Amino acid sequence: xxxxNIAILGATGSIGTQALDVVAHHPxxxxxxxxxxxxxxxxxxxxxxxxxxxxxxxxxxxLYNTVNDALAGEDIKxxxxxxxxNSLVQSSNVDMVLASMVGFSGLEPTINAIKxxxxxxxxxxxTLVAAGSxxxxxxxxxxxxxxxxxxxxxxxxxxxxxxxxxxxxLILTASGGPFRTWSREDxxxxxxxxxxxxxxxxxxxxxxxxxxSMMNKGLEMxxxxxxxxxxxxxxxxxxxxxxxxxxxxxxxxGCLKAQLGAPDMRVPxxxxxxxxxxxxxxxxxxxxxxxxxxxxxxxxxxxxxxxELAYSAHRVGGNMACIMNGANEVAVDAxxxxxxxxxxxxxxxxxxxxxxxxxxxxxxxDIFASHAExxxxxxxxx
Numbered sequence: 001x002x003x004x005n006i007a008i009l010g011a012t013g014s015i016g017t018q019a020l021d022v023v024a025h026h027p028x029x030x031x032x033x034x035x036x037x038x039x040x041x042x043x044x045x046x047x048x049x050x051x052x053x054x055x056x057x058x059x060x061x062x063l064y065n066t067v068n069d070a071l072a073g074e075d076i077k078x079x080x081x082x083x084x085x086n087s088l089v090q091s092s093n094v095d096m097v098l099a100s101m102v103g104f105s106g107l108e109p110t111i112n113a114i115k116x117x118x119x120x121x122x123x124x125x126x127t128l129v130a131a132g133s134x135x136x137x138x139x140x141x142x143x144x145x146x147x148x149x150x151x152x153x154x155x156x157x158x159x160x161x162x163x164x165x166x167x168x169x170l171i172l173t174a175s176g177g178p179f180r181t182w183s184r185e186d187x188x189x190x191x192x193x194x195x196x197x198x199x200x201x202x203x204x205x206x207x208x209x210x211x212x213s214m215m216n217k218g219l220e221m222x223x224x225x226x227x228x229x230x231x232x233x234x235x236x237x238x239x240x241x242x243x244x245x246x247x248x249x250x251x252x253x254g255c256l257k258a259q260l261g262a263p264d265m266r267v268p269x270x271x272x273x274x275x276x277x278x279x280x281x282x283x284x285x286x287x288x289x290x291x292x293x294x295x296x297x298x299x300x301x302x303x304x305x306x307x308e309l310a311y312s313a314h315r316v317g318g319n320m321a322c323i324m325n326g327a328n329e330v331a332v333d334a335x336x337x338x339x340x341x342x343x344x345x346x347x348x349x350x351x352x353x354x355x356x357x358x359x360x361x362x363x364x365x366d367i368f369a370s371h372a373e374x375x376x377x378x379x380x381x382x
């Protein structure tokens with residue numbers, strides 16, 4: 001395999017740091033062309049000194065001098081601001097863009113990378129949630145492959161390799177998060193610290209809160225629908241506390257294929273970066289006798305109403321999922337700052353969906369306007 005030049009958007013986050021771990025273990029396969037970070041200048045500097053990318057971007061322009069001074073004398077170009085990210089992802093040096101920026105902020109650079117024909121390793125689910133019809137159309141138009149990094153979508157993608165049979169159903173597994181066994185009353189008053197204690201996965205704060213509310217699974221349902229061209233009515237969510245089966249595909253002959261493995265995000269990250277090859281990884285191996293059993297059951301949408309909000313938004317179509325996503329970002333941020341109770345997250349999302357302007361056939365400008373409007377409405381509800 002020819003060595004791939006990778007641009008990592010969101011290098012200092014959970015996905016970015018684990019991706020760099022993969023790169024460090026396979027220096028013969030990958031080189032880093034671009035690293036970006038939002039505010040974590042110190043870690044970005046450390047990463048740049050270790051991996052020697054051609055370019056780094058600190059999105060917070062106030063931190064430019066800090067990064068630039070630290071890398072003076074290195075053969076590394078330092079930039080600041082989102083416009084720099086949008087430009088550099090289109091560089092002829094870049095083979096693949098790992099889109100792992102948090103939330104809606106990842107949409108614009110991903111679209112720019114797609115228009116430049118780059119392979120996209122997609123870890124930012126909000127890109128397809130907010131603008132799935134636009135992004136998938138552009139990917140086809142510019143012949144830009146989208147390789148899923150989310151563990152569930154990677155599992156489905158792996159299950160579909162070599163298959164030419166029609167999909168009957170996708171089954172997305174969910175750990176159930178930290179509140180899987182909690183009562184509705186206890187969930188309502190959960191603290192930030194409790195919500196951030198995920199039982200199985202090591203993730204960033206935003207996605208961990210989404211997992212606690214199970215909005216994460218709603219977002220993943222929408223992402224899966226766009227990635228694999230499957231109706232939401234044919235996507236089932238099941239709670240699987242052990243997080244060993246990462247997702248399943250049911251075909252029209254009744255057969256199921258599942259992808260199993262230890263809960264380690266480096267696995268789907270590496271699969272996307274090295275596709276179509278599989279390469280060695282020092283992850284935990286599964287021992288079935290030690291597992292003893294695997295459990296599956298339906299999610300409780302009374303305790304976790306965010307799931308139904310996501311199904312509703314996707315069925316309505318247009319810009320509704322974008323509205324839902326924008327409201328969720330505001331509500332999660334407010335919860336992390338101890339400004340609202342956990343129970344208010346789905347309430348704020350639902351009210352925002354009711355109040356925001358519906359656009360049945362949005363273009364890119366409509367999506368950005370809808371996101372801004374949703375954030376404004378959600379903020380007014382806090």
